[in-house]
Amino acid sequence: MAGPLKMILALSLAGGLLQAGAPEEAAARLKADAALLTAEASRSDHGYTTLASLCDDVGPRLSGSPAYDRAVDWALKAMTDAGLRNVHKEMVMVPRWERRAEAAQVLLPARHELSLLGLGGSVPTPPGGLTADVVVVGSAEELAAMKDEDVKGRIVLFEMPFTGYGPMVRYRFSGPSMAARKGAAAMLLRSIASLSFDTPHTGVTHYDEGVPKIPAACVSVENAQMMRRMWARHERIQVHLEMNCETLPDVPAANVVGELVGSGSPGEVVLVGGHLDSWDVGQGAQDDGVGCILALESAYLIHRAGLKPRRTVRVVFFANEENGNRGGEGYRDQHRAELPGHVAAFETDSGNGLAQGFTLELHAPAGGPEPDKARSLALLRTLGPVLEPLGAGRLDLGHSGVDVEPSVLAGVPGVGVRHDVTHYWEVHHSRADTFDKVNAADLKRNAAILAVAVWGVAELDGRF
Numbered sequence: 001m002a003g004p005l006k007m008i009l010a011l012s013l014a015g016g017l018l019q020a021g022a023p024e025e026a027a028a029r030l031k032a033d034a035a036l037l038t039a040e041a042s043r044s045d046h047g048y049t050t051l052a053s054l055c056d057d058v059g060p061r062l063s064g065s066p067a068y069d070r071a072v073d074w075a076l077k078a079m080t081d082a083g084l085r086n087v088h089k090e091m092v093m094v095p096r097w098e099r100r101a102e103a104a105q106v107l108l109p110a111r112h113e114l115s116l117l118g119l120g121g122s123v124p125t126p127p128g129g130l131t132a133d134v135v136v137v138g139s140a141e142e143l144a145a146m147k148d149e150d151v152k153g154r155i156v157l158f159e160m161p162f163t164g165y166g167p168m169v170r171y172r173f174s175g176p177s178m179a180a181r182k183g184a185a186a187m188l189l190r191s192i193a194s195l196s197f198d199t200p201h202t203g204v205t206h207y208d209e210g211v212p213k214i215p216a217a218c219v220s221v222e223n224a225q226m227m228r229r230m231w232a233r234h235e236r237i238q239v240h241l242e243m244n245c246e247t248l249p250d251v252p253a254a255n256v257v258g259e260l261v262g263s264g265s266p267g268e269v270v271l272v273g274g275h276l277d278s279w280d281v282g283q284g285a286q287d288d289g290v291g292c293i294l295a296l297e298s299a300y301l302i303h304r305a306g307l308k309p310r311r312t313v314r315v316v317f318f319a320n321e322e323n324g325n326r327g328g329e330g331y332r333d334q335h336r337a338e339l340p341g342h343v344a345a346f347e348t349d350s351g352n353g354l355a356q357g358f359t360l361e362l363h364a365p366a367g368g369p370e371p372d373k374a375r376s377l378a379l380l381r382t383l384g385p386v387l388e389p390l391g392a393g394r395l396d397l398g399h400s401g402v403d404v405e406p407s408v409l410a411g412v413p414g415v416g417v418r419h420d421v422t423h424y425w426e427v428h429h430s431r432a433d434t435f436d437k438v439n440a441a442d443l444k445r446n447a448a449i450l451a452v453a454v455w456g457v458a459e460l461d462g463r464f
């Protein structure tokens with residue numbers, strides 16, 4: 001089927017036509033606008049230099065820290081400088097966890113300094129640390145099968161190969177309580193990473209109600225494999241672990257919001273966001289500095305190209321994705337009355353690998369009708385002709401993003417950016433997540449893709 005004919009058919013299937021005029025005209029206009037945005041992206045270094053400033057001048061920015069407050073000030077200026085209007089912050093209360101000094105050594109069978117990062121939210125060790133023998137397990141089932149007396153008072157190390165983030169993150173989140181139920185004194189986890197140069201990868205952990213809270217940390221893949229080899233040789237593994245982290249009372253933080261106000265339907269909002277907070281190591285470049293910058297660039301490029309969106313494009317930098325999601329929840333609560341006017345909420349939070357497409361997530365609002373997913377997907381796919389030439393034509397149903405999820409579960413259509421994550425897990429949540437790993441050409445391409453998609457949805461006649 002010829003391109004234009006296919007598009008007309010898709011448009012009529014979707015039950016929605018692009019704004020005004022015949023479908024051919026609308027399609028031609030969208031194609032011309034996409035060309036403008038792509039050209040603007042290719043000649044601009046704005047995104048790359050803005051990300052460098054976030055990474056270098058603000059640095060790591062765990063929410064609840066003074067660095068996060070600096071990030072908020074930085075973001076207010078960056079949005080204003082990019083030409084956004086109504087730039088402001090929206091307060092939310094966030095957890096405050098401080099890492100402080102931490103270290104661990106293998107004492108037996110030979111001394112080794114371990115490369116370690118405490119997990120976010122972990123309790124500290126007793127002052128002076130704890131010394132205990134290590135039990136190495138490869139799964140929850142393996143741990144459950146052990147006698148309690150063989151685990152009691154010991155340090156449980158979960159050591160399993162990287163098979164993807166999903167299968168392993170459950171151990172980072174629930175591992176401490178799994179180990180504590182068997183009487184363990186602490187939990188160590190092989191870092192969730194697809195490549196390692198002795199770099200540990202942190203992330204948030206959690207304690208189940210009614211189970212003792214034990215210190216929890218990740219060690220580098222190399223360290224975990226070494227202890228696995230010692231275990232396989234039936235050697236006694238003794239480790240000294242000291243962590244001085246602390247959870248303090250919640251503190252105020254903020255989401256940062258700016259807009260291109262819609263020229264025709266300003267009450268209809270196309271949200272595009274990432275999370276401003278990062279872990280407290282590295283620079284939060286891929287996670288999720290890039291996401292914030294791409295969200296900002298999508299609006300900046302529309303503005304620079306001289307295009308005026310019919311609907312409001314609202315850029316949101318969310319607080320506290322990493323250890324609480326209070327930013328996403330706060331946005332939903334503070335904007336509850338206008339959520340029905342949200343046409344879509346885009347989120348990009350999986351690094352700077354080339355975007356291959358988008359995933360649409362739909363839920364019924366409380367007490368509302370079930371969404372017509374097939375109709376909505378067909379409507380999204382009307383953007384295929386302008387996204388396919390950019391390599392981003394994979395448009396399917398799927399997950400959108402953690403920050404927008406509270407709003408999406410309340411009925412706002414969520415749109416996730418489907419990045420190539422081949423290299424994302426190499427740096428994610430580690431000291432290696434720094435600006436130098438961000439490819440400038442890929443950033444330009446991703447900015448063009450997101451700008452075209454956001455523009456397309458802002459102009460669509462019809463809603464998901």
Ligand SMILES: [Zn+2]
Pocket residue numbers: 275287288321349350
């Ligand atoms: Zn993230």
